[in-house]
Amino acid sequence: xxxxxxxxxxxxxxxxxxxxxxxxxxxxxxxxxxxxxxxxxxxxxxxxxxxxxxxxxxxxxxxxxxxxxxxxxxxxxxxxxxxxxxxxxxxxxxxxxxxxxxxxxxxxxxxxxxxxxxxxxxxxxxxxxxxxxxxxxxxxxxxxxxxxxxxxxxxxxxxxxxxxxxxxxxxxxxxxxxxxxxxxxxxxxxxxxxxxxxxxxxxxxxxxxxxxxxxxxxxxxxxxxxxxxxxxxxxxxxxxxxxxxxxxxxxxxxxxxxxxxxxxxxxxxxxxxxxxxxxxxxxxxxxxxxxxxxxxxxxxxxxxxxxxxxxxxxxxxxxxxxxxxxxxxxxxxxxxxxxxxxxxxxxxxxxxxxxxxxxxxxxxxxxxxxxxxxxxxxxxxxxxxxxxxxxxxxxxxxxxxxxxxxxxxxxxxxxxxxxxxxxxxxxxxxxxxxxxxxxxxxxxxxxxxxxxxxxxxxxxxxxxxxxxxxxxxxxxxxxxxxxxxxxxxx
Amino acid sequence: xxxxxxxxxxxxxxxxxxxxxxxxxxxxxxxxxxxxxxxxxxxxxxxxxxxxxxxxxxxxxxxxxxxxxxxxxxxxxxxxxxxxxxxxxxxxxxxxxxxxxxxxxxxxxxxxxxxxxxxxxxxxxxxxxxxxxxxxxxxxxxxxxxxxxxxxxxxxxxxxxxxxxxxxxxxxxxxxxxxxxxxxxxxxxxxxxxxxxxxxxxxxxxxxxxxxxxxxxxxxxxxxxxxxxxxxxxxxxxx
Numbered sequence: 001x002x003x004x005x006x007x008x009x010x011x012x013x014x015x016x017x018x019x020x021x022x023x024x025x026x027x028x029x030x031x032x033x034x035x036x037x038x039x040x041x042x043x044x045x046x047x048x049x050x051x052x053x054x055x056x057x058x059x060x061x062x063x064x065x066x067x068x069x070x071x072x073x074x075x076x077x078x079x080x081x082x083x084x085x086x087x088x089x090x091x092x093x094x095x096x097x098x099x100x101x102x103x104x105x106x107x108x109x110x111x112x113x114x115x116x117x118x119x120x121x122x123x124x125x126x127x128x129x130x131x132x133x134x135x136x137x138x139x140x141x142x143x144x145x146x147x148x149x150x151x152x153x154x155x156x157x158x159x160x161x162x163x164x165x166x167x168x169x170x171x172x173x174x175x176x177x178x179x180x181x182x183x184x185x186x187x188x189x190x191x192x193x194x195x196x197x198x199x200x201x202x203x204x205x206x207x208x209x210x211x212x213x214x215x216x217x218x219x220x221x222x223x224x225x226x227x228x229x230x231x232x233x234x235x236x237x238x239x240x241x242x243x244x245x246x247x248x249x250x251x252x253x254x255x256x257x258x259x260x261x262x263x264x265x266x267x268x269x270x271x272x273x274x275x276x277x278x279x280x281x282x283x284x285x286x287x288x289x290x291x292x293x294x295x296x297x298x299x300x301x302x303x304x305x306x307x308x309x310x311x312x313x314x315x316x317x318x319x320x321x322x323x324x325x326x327x328x329x330x331x332x333x334x335x336x337x338x339x340x341x342x343x344x345x346x347x348x349x350x351x352x353x354x355x356x357x358x359x360x361x362x363x364x365x366x367x368x369x370x371x372x373x374x375x376x377x378x379x380x381x382x383x384x385x386x387x388x389x390x391x392x393x394x395x396x397x398x399x400x401x402x403x404x405x406x407x408x409x410x411x412x413x414x415x416x417x418x419x420x421x422x423x424x425x426x427x428x429x430x431x432x433x434x435x436x437x438x439x440x441x442x443x444x445x446x447x448x449x450x451x452x453x454x455x456x457x458x459x460x461x462x463x464x465x466x467x468x469x470x471x472x473x474x475x476x477x478x479x480x481x482x483x484x485x486x487x488x489x490x
Numbered sequence: 491x492x493x494x495x496x497x498x499x500x501x502x503x504x505x506x507x508x509x510x511x512x513x514x515x516x517x518x519x520x521x522x523x524x525x526x527x528x529x530x531x532x533x534x535x536x537x538x539x540x541x542x543x544x545x546x547x548x549x550x551x552x553x554x555x556x557x558x559x560x561x562x563x564x565x566x567x568x569x570x571x572x573x574x575x576x577x578x579x580x581x582x583x584x585x586x587x588x589x590x591x592x593x594x595x596x597x598x599x600x601x602x603x604x605x606x607x608x609x610x611x612x613x614x615x616x617x618x619x620x621x622x623x624x625x626x627x628x629x630x631x632x633x634x635x636x637x638x639x640x641x642x643x644x645x646x647x648x649x650x651x652x653x654x655x656x657x658x659x660x661x662x663x664x665x666x667x668x669x670x671x672x673x674x675x676x677x678x679x680x681x682x683x684x685x686x687x688x689x690x691x692x693x694x695x696x697x698x699x700x701x702x703x704x705x706x707x708x709x710x711x712x713x714x715x716x717x718x719x720x721x722x723x724x725x726x727x728x729x
Contacts, residue, residue: 261604276650
């Protein structure tokens, strides 16, 4: 494992100061042009050198006939050319002194034996010149902190803490908008494609050392270099969590075998055990993977598995408690002192047990300050989950009844909700215990957005919120076991 | 015979597996607790062995190509007298592929586990633990870990099983000896480390007795037929 990101062979690839771009033109329909456009749209601050045999300029940038003509050896070459030109281009890049490349072009190993032979040739050329490359047949890489996006999809949202390594390009490009809606984003994301050279393991090593990356997500269909994978993950998870979505197990089927063990060794079970052994959290769905990642991005690690559930509606609180039970989280009774503090704010129709059901608040602000404060102060509670049902209209209507105009009421409601979000975030900061929310309303509404902007993740529904928090608890246990196992191995 | 000799003999005969008795001998050399048993070539030998072991006994057909014995009625259980043993041994020695019979102590216990090993192309040798016995494939309650396995990983593997309550005190039976169980899992991994010729292992069932003891009563070691013989000296029993 590397300590500093600069030691990674991928450092220049995703932190380049200069890029040679092969395959962009003035034809707006071309994939290469789209990719260059997303790079420019993000405001990449470095030097971009389009290489084109005929054009004088490409998208307003001076173009070069050949990589040999460039004024410098660029840090990165992005290759989006027809398959037949890729190997020759790699050779020319090598002669120029380029050390990293992203090969978007498809038509290699995924096309059968002939393609595999071409891919081997590509690798040989790269090796000859000491070039490390991503792909072929990938969607590229994005480092939002360095304003780098070589994919055809425009980046959305702000840079975040989720490092990502994917065997599908779609889970890079098509998650820009998904993550932006939750107020977060990738730090650096790699689509490894055929992984002829750079593979998932190289990416995890980079992301493990990347200071912007708080958690590593991984979409996996199959792992090569399995034992190196396990050894590396064991080291990385001591510093930051790794969350994997693995598919490919169920359809691949089982092997024909003389033993029961061999027959039972389907890839799904095998990966399941090996992920646990490596300290990698396995997610059951795309949503769950990113939900867990989001939790790790902004929440402190819970010290234990005891959760307080705060709600003003019975059913959602009960469902949350049920989900906690099945996820291995405990929903304990509060201390006598906490119950005493709560009794001041909870009407007699409510419940002082856990989940604490406020029903109807005597003072609406207590829901966002005094009650969570009391719950977080309970020494037996390690984290807090809150059910939020606060459409702006609900806040606006009493304000209008007090005589405010529609516009003033809307503005006052916005400001009030923003303050409540701030109050909860301050409580989390002070208590060092994770606080998360769930809602059945739109995640784009003001209040969930205000919470997420302050680092309180909000989830669509109780099950997803609980799965994310349970993921954090699982990580803590995995990490403890990894330490014990490391000591046992000596 | 040493483990090296057992494996080399099978490979030199072009076999892709060890017999049940050989498999247990190999595993025992690595510290796996196997049931007390004797190999007999005649009904008379079987009866005499049974008397020495003490009744009741189990008699099983044994041969290099014999597996799935219970499906083919190649097992006679709970035999209580010498005539019963003699009769069963005579019948089983006549079975296809049988060159001997195993006379073994009856190990009683209603809790059965399957422990095993498989080699994965990417991850190398991986150990397995799960619910054993004849319902193994139906229950599909198994977990894998890459070998070598550290003790905390083995504990985590056992805890991940749906059948884990069976390892605790259960219906008047004592909790399973977790240390012994973990040692068996580790030992199976060590067999794979020591012998690349071993491609798969089944120890099924491993019985947890009423007092919580761990005893392997059946085993199968599968070999890579094309593997080269074991060269030099590799010590069998490893700490």
